[in-house]
Amino acid sequence: MTERKADVLPVPGASLYYEVRGSGPLLLILAGGDGGANASDLLVEQLAGHYAVVTYDRRGLSRSTRQDEADNLDLTVHADDAARILESLTDEPADVLGFSIGALIGLDLAARYPARVRRLVAHEPPLTQLLPEADRTQAVQAQQAIEDTYRDAGLLQAMQRFGAMTQLSFDDREPGVELPRPSADRATNLNFFLTHDAPAARRYRADPDQLKALAGKIQPAAGTTSRNIFPHKCAVRLAELLGTPLAEFPGGHSGFLTHPQAFATVLRRHLDSPAA
Numbered sequence: 001m002t003e004r005k006a007d008v009l010p011v012p013g014a015s016l017y018y019e020v021r022g023s024g025p026l027l028l029i030l031a032g033g034d035g036g037a038n039a040s041d042l043l044v045e046q047l048a049g050h051y052a053v054v055t056y057d058r059r060g061l062s063r064s065t066r067q068d069e070a071d072n073l074d075l076t077v078h079a080d081d082a083a084r085i086l087e088s089l090t091d092e093p094a095d096v097l098g099f100s101i102g103a104l105i106g107l108d109l110a111a112r113y114p115a116r117v118r119r120l121v122a123h124e125p126p127l128t129q130l131l132p133e134a135d136r137t138q139a140v141q142a143q144q145a146i147e148d149t150y151r152d153a154g155l156l157q158a159m160q161r162f163g164a165m166t167q168l169s170f171d172d173r174e175p176g177v178e179l180p181r182p183s184a185d186r187a188t189n190l191n192f193f194l195t196h197d198a199p200a201a202r203r204y205r206a207d208p209d210q211l212k213a214l215a216g217k218i219q220p221a222a223g224t225t226s227r228n229i230f231p232h233k234c235a236v237r238l239a240e241l242l243g244t245p246l247a248e249f250p251g252g253h254s255g256f257l258t259h260p261q262a263f264a265t266v267l268r269r270h271l272d273s274p275a276a
Contacts (some may be wrong), residue, residue: 002048008063011084013077018056018085018245019064021049026094027271028086029055030102030109032254034189034197036062040099041180043256051095056085060192062185073196075101075204079108086116093118095271099256100124101201109209110217121270122238123221124231124253129205130238131230139230143202150194155187158194166253167229173251173258200271208241215242221268226252 002021009016019037021044031039043052048051057064060080079124082105086094098106099254103125110117128139142165150158162168170179182190211218220242222235231253249266250259 001046009085009088011081012083013061013068014059014064014066016056016059016081016085018054020089021053021055022051024049024051026086026090026092027053028082028094028096029052029053030082030096030098030105031055031058032098032100032102034061034186034193035099035102036064036189038183040256042177042260043263045256046260048265050268053115054085054089054094056081058197060196061189062183072200074200075105075108076112078105078197078200079112082106083108083116086113096120098125100120100126100253101197104201104204104206107206107211107218108204110214111207114214114217117217119219119271121219121221121247121267122235123249123256124153124223124229125220125238126201126225126231127204127206127234127238128202128230128259130234130241130266132209135230135233139234140202142230147194147198147202153186155190155194159190165229166231167226168254170254170258172225174261177258177260179257180238211238212242215244218242218244219270220244221247221249221270223252223255224248224250224257229253 005020029040037055037139047053059081060066096106103122106120106122107125110120128136146161149161220235220239220240222232226232236246247270249255250262
């Protein structure tokens with residue numbers, strides 16, 4: 001196991017728990033869903049021989065705290081937090097990998113802190129504003145239905161809807177991959193995600209012109225087995241907006257978890273290629 005260097009960074013309104021593993025160029029991973037510093041451990045083990053990999057618990061999750069638990073979060077706050085973590089660790093632009101909501105945070109980070117980002121790999125960001133009207137309406141309704149189900153029927157039913165929406169399946173995975181057991185705070189984190197971060201992701205809107213100006217920094221990405229879900233379609237539309245080919249990664253929406261070795265190989269190829 002790669003040695004973990006853990007620390008806590010005080011930021012306005014919160015304290016952020018983060019870990020650094022490995023050595024080399026800095027790579028910040030922005031987790032999806034309720035994922036925190038350890039959500040991508042299988043992938044980090046594949047990357048730590050090539051990068052100093054930074055992961056963290058978003059404010060409100062696990063070991064990161066919020067001072068005002070009544071305030072409403074938006075994704076710009078999370079992007080500010082990510083920028084402060086990078087600022088505390090390096091003076092140079094860093095590589096960033098974001099999954100799902102983490103990819104949205106990465107897009108906002110690149111847009112508002114371009115000097116902090118060398119290259120962003122945005123894996124299936126649910127940027128519904130890019131979809132054609134009919135697809136956009138359907139996607140937003142699906143997101144809203146999960147939040148409504150959580151409010152009216154509880155966590156289990158909401159996560160069943162979420163799994164169906166993202167076609168989550170862990171049957172297809174690399175040989176020898178053992179999925180991590182849920183942490184003791186998983187339910188608490190999911191409750192926070194569905195109450196705060198999922199609505200924030202649904203509400204988020206990017207500036208298309210700002211994104212196009214950063215085309216050389218942003219690599220849209222999607223899974224090879226998730227073509228029927230709307231986050232994959234958002235990644236396709238983002239690639240079209242930026243005028244860049246879509247990067248295909250093994251697996252589906254959670255390919256980093258089911259195919260960590262192959263995922264790391266593809267990621268390194270894109271991070272090591274010259275920026276446009």
